Amino acid sequence: MSSWFSRFKKSSKRSKSGKREMKKIEGLALYHYDACPFCMRVRMTLSSLAIEVELRDTRDSTEYAQEVRAATGQGTVPVLRIEEGETVRWLSESAEIVAYLRQRFA
Numbered sequence: 545m546s547s548w549f550s551r552f553k554k555s556s557k558r559s560k561s562g563k564r565e566m567k568k569i570e571g572l573a574l575y576h577y578d579a580c581p582f583c584m585r586v587r588m589t590l591s592s593l594a595i596e597v598e599l600r601d602t603r604d605s606t607e608y609a610q611e612v613r614a615a616t617g618q619g620t621v622p623v624l625r626i627e628e629g630e631t632v633r634w635l636s637e638s639a640e641i642v643a644y645l646r647q648r649f650a
């Protein structure tokens with residue numbers, strides 16, 4: 545079975561300069577903060593899939609923290625905001641967020 549690292553290396557495209565090419569995904573925003581281990585797990589998943597989403601730090605912004613509370617009824621992160629056409633949906637469990645990202649982008 546291949547290791548996490550070899551799968552990570554295979555999954556990431558590189559430019560001629562050797563830099564990893566990250567694809568910016570519109571319509572997704574991750575509410576998080578740096579020191580949160582559950583958030584770290586989601587950010588590592590983004591990195592392994594070579595994608596970038598808008599990051600909204602709830603420790604830096606009371607507005608973002610309030611958006612999380614209003615949307616989920618609780619104050620925990622990570623939370624992923626997903627725009628689907630006219631509608632918006634929120635995922636507020638790290639395991640669900642990771643599963644969603646893998647299913648959509650792996």
Ligand SMILES: N[C@@H](CCC(=O)N[C@@H](CS)C(=O)NCC(=O)O)C(=O)O
Binds near residue numbers: 582637
């Ligand atoms: N079951 C949740 C747990 C999330 C969680 O406990 N997050 C912590 C930070 S790691 C949190 O937001 N705590 C409240 C706070 O820091 O204000 C998940 O896996 O996403």
